[in-house]
Amino acid sequence: xxxxxxxxGGILFIAIGLTALMIARHYPTGSALSMGPGFVPMIVSSLLxxxxxxxxxxxxxxxxxxxxxxxxxxxxxxxxxxxIVGFALLIQFGLVVAVTYLVIAxxxxxxxxxxxxxxxLIVVGIGMTVLIFKIGLQLPISL
Amino acid sequence: xxxxxxxxxxxxxxxxxxxxxxxxxxxxxxIGMLPGVGPLVTIAMLLPMTYGLTPVASMIMLAGIYxxxxxxxxSTAILVNLPGESSSVVTCxxxxxxxxxxxxxxxxxxxxxxxxxxxxxxTFGIALFAPMLGRAALAFGPAEYASLIVMALVxxxxxxxxxxxxxxxxxxxxxxxxxxxxxxxxxAMRFTFGLPSLMEGIDFVVVAVxxxxxxxxxxxxxxxxxxxxxxxxxxxxxxxxAEELRQSVKPILxxxxxxxxxxxLPGIGATVSSFASYILEKRCAKDPSRxxxxxxxxVAGPExxxxxxxxxxxxxxxxxxxxxxxxxxxMLGALMIHGITPGPNIITERPxxxxxxxxxxxxxxLMLVILNLPLIRLWIVLLKVxxxxxxxxxxxxxxxxxxxxxxxPMDVLLGAGFGIFGYVVLQLGFSLAPFILGLVLxxxxxxxxxxxxxxxxxxxxxxxxxxxxxxxxxASAVMLALLVLPAVRRSKPHLEQEA
Numbered sequence: 026x027x028x029x030x031x032x033x034g035g036i037l038f039i040a041i042g043l044t045a046l047m048i049a050r051h052y053p054t055g056s057a058l059s060m061g062p063g064f065v066p067m068i069v070s071s072l073l074x075x076x077x078x079x080x081x082x083x084x085x086x087x088x089x090x091x092x093x094x095x096x097x098x099x100x101x102x103x104x105x106x107x108x109i110v111g112f113a114l115l116i117q118f119g120l121v122v123a124v125t126y127l128v129i130a131x132x133x134x135x136x137x138x139x140x141x142x143x144x145x146l147i148v149v150g151i152g153m154t155v156l157i158f159k160i161g162l163q164l165p166i167s168l
Numbered sequence: 169x170x171x172x173x174x175x176x177x178x179x180x181x182x183x184x185x186x187x188x189x190x191x192x193x194x195x196x197x198x199i200g201m202l203p204g205v206g207p208l209v210t211i212a213m214l215l216p217m218t219y220g221l222t223p224v225a226s227m228i229m230l231a232g233i234y235x236x237x238x239x240x241x242x243s244t245a246i247l248v249n250l251p252g253e254s255s256s257v258v259t260c261x262x263x264x265x266x267x268x269x270x271x272x273x274x275x276x277x278x279x280x281x282x283x284x285x286x287x288x289x290x291t292f293g294i295a296l297f298a299p300m301l302g303r304a305a306l307a308f309g310p311a312e313y314a315s316l317i318v319m320a321l322v323x324x325x326x327x328x329x330x331x332x333x334x335x336x337x338x339x340x341x342x343x344x345x346x347x348x349x350x351x352x353x354x355x356a357m358r359f360t361f362g363l364p365s366l367m368e369g370i371d372f373v374v375v376a377v378x379x380x381x382x383x384x385x386x387x388x389x390x391x392x393x394x395x396x397x398x399x400x401x402x403x404x405x406x407x408x409x410a411e412e413l414r415q416s417v418k419p420i421l422x423x424x425x426x427x428x429x430x431x432x433l434p435g436i437g438a439t440v441s442s443f444a445s446y447i448l449e450k451r452c453a454k455d456p457s458r459x460x461x462x463x464x465x466x467v468a469g470p471e472x473x474x475x476x477x478x479x480x481x482x483x484x485x486x487x488x489x490x491x492x493x494x495x496x497x498x499m500l501g502a503l504m505i506h507g508i509t510p511g512p513n514i515i516t517e518r519p520x521x522x523x524x525x526x527x528x529x530x531x532x533x534l535m536l537v538i539l540n541l542p543l544i545r546l547w548i549v550l551l552k553v554x555x556x557x558x559x560x561x562x563x564x565x566x567x568x569x570x571x572x573x574x575x576x577p578m579d580v581l582l583g584a585g586f587g588i589f590g591y592v593v594l595q596l597g598f599s600l601a602p603f604i605l606g607l608v609l610x611x612x613x614x615x616x617x618x619x620x621x622x623x624x625x626x627x628x629x630x631x632x633x634x635x636x637x638x639x640x641x642x643a644s645a646v647m648l649a650l651l652v653l654p655a656v657r658r659s660k661p662h663l664e665q666e667a
Contacts, residue, residue: 030595030596030597031331031334031596031597033596034334034337034593034596034597034598037592037593037596038337038341041341041344045344045359048359049358049359052356052358053354053356056626057621057626057627057628058621058622058625058626059622059626060353060617060618060621061354061356062351062353062354062356062358064618065343065347065613065614065617066344066347066358066359069340069343069344069347070344072336072340073337073340073341073344076333076336076337076340077337079333080331080333080334080337083333095595095596096595097591097592097595098386098387098389098390100389101385101386101387101389101390102386102588102591105382105385105386105389105563105587106382106386106584106587106588108563109382109563109567109580109581109583109584109587110580110581110584112567112571112580113567113571113577113578113580113581113584114577116571116577116580117577123567124564124568127560127563127564127567128560128564131559131560131563132560134389135389135556135559136389136390137554137555137556138556139556142556142557146557146560149561150560150561150564153561153564153565154564154568157217157565158568158572161217162217162220162572164572165575166572166575
């Protein structure tokens with residue numbers, strides 16, 4: 026059985042709705058007169074769950090209609106995410122280190138990269154951040 | 169109103185604000201012309217940089233970026249057949265055909281003139297209607313607000329690309345993310361997973377940059393992507409012929425009216441107005457077969473409509489605090505960061521902000537015509553910037569923008585998470601507009617719901633007994649019902665994500 030976009034979307038939102046519902050269960054709901062902190066979370070997560078089920082069921086029923094398969098480009102997804110996570114971990118060592126790393130990581134993620142561009146990108150990247158964040162906005166970040 | 173406009177021009181024409189308006193429109197055009205970067209990404213990315221400015225200056229600059237990007241987007245649509253943003257999708261149809269016939273210059277000129285005329289009338293429309301709507305909104309109680317928010321969310325979910333259920337799911341998820349953090353009424357922690365950095369809620373900018381900027385970069389880096397943008401058509405003479413001008417007058421005026429109406433209604437914005445105007449022009453034309461072959465009316469109408477709508481969409485955003493589109497949600501977020509909650513009182517409480525913004529819109533539109541038409545050949549160079557050069561810079565600005573919010577690496581990690589989320593849901597055919605709207609409106613919805621039920625002693629009938637509230641709910645119900653009917657669902661135009 027080929028899994029369609031809506032099928033996966035339905036499962037995703039069922040999972041989100043269920044998780045939210047499990048967590049929100051512990052919040053006091055209160056009454057309509059004086060709503061507790063769990064009142065709105067309960068409604069929202071139930072609706073998420075319900076509509077997620079609806080989406081999933083509909084995708085099963087409409088399988089004969091042309092539904093596109095899902096394509097996830099894992100390479101850019103993992104590389105770009107890795108670049109951002111690395112930046113978050115490296116920023117404590119200063120702007121230059123983090124930005125240099127970010128440019129190199131982004132360059133690796135680029136399917137059309139050219140080796141000549143890398144040094145220029147690093148210089149431009151550092152120059153731009155220093156100009157905007159250090160000199161322009163005068164933010165207290167160490168270089 | 170006259171006093172207001174005078175005050176507004178005093179604010180907008182001050183040297184500082186003139187400069188920020190100039191920076192905004194130039195930056196907006198610059199980024200709007202770049203392939204693969206829309207106004208949403210631009211505003212999300214540059215939001216953190218406006219924190220240091222006064223609220224007026226930051227709004228003027230962000231508004232400048234917004235309509236600058238629309239101008240840039242139409243130029244890209246006409247010259248390379250690539251819509252820079254969703255509201256110029258329609259412009260591609262006839263604009264690019266005109267360019268192929270050597271009339272690119274005329275198409276650009278008409279688009280600019282149409283946008284300017286629409287901008288002037290739109291600005292006047294704001295000056296006229298915003299105070300009226302503001303006064304009417306004074307009668308709004310919590311019940312009316314809650315119903316209005318529901319209507320805005322439903323309208324956005326109905327109009328975005330893809331199925332209605334998916335739009336509603338995204339809106340609900342946005343509300344859920346908005347609930348994260350401390351509940352203001354009880355002090356209880358919600359969905360924080362025990363993490364101290366989530367106690368104050370997830371910063372709006374983190375979500376916006378993650379889901380728009382990061383997700384967009386991941387999408388653009390797919391390997392099959394051919395790097396060089398299509399052939400750039402030669403501009404040719406910028407002067408439209410007398411015949412072309414005469415043909416454009418009525419479409420510009422009709423487009424402006426359509427745009428103004430669409431802009432005021434929450435949830436319906438520039439993109440819908442440009443489609444509506446195109447359809448209207450085709451109906452009005454003596455010879456509809458010319459459309460798609462380079463009919464100038466097909467450029468003049470939609471371009472005027474989307475500009476008029478981008479102006480009037482500020483009316484509900486500022487006077488009701490209910491944004492009509494994802495871009496307006498970002499603007500509202502920017503205002504809230506400055507500690508200003510838009511609402512009916514904004515005109516009386518912050519007259520210089522409101523009128524200054526209105527006047528600066530007119531000034532900005534004038535600047536755009538002066539800047540763009542003569543310099544179009546310079547701007548065209550930007551169309552050739554490869555994405556390989558562009559996206560590392562977007563990545564740096566986005567990461568640092570998030571980090572500098574509170575010098576918290578955790579925020580950047582959260583942003584990365586929202587990047588993954590944004591990419592996955594886009595691939596699954598969901599739209600981000602209802603999500604971001606839900607995020608901004610969620611806390612407001614909860615607060616108004618709570619107050620309304622407190623007033624009525626827990627009786628939910630309060631939402632139906634007030635005629636205004638009942639009207640909003642009825643409109644939402646009608647929209648939902650219409651979409652369930654199969655005939656309407658089939659004829660629903662495939663709109664791109666509202667920008």
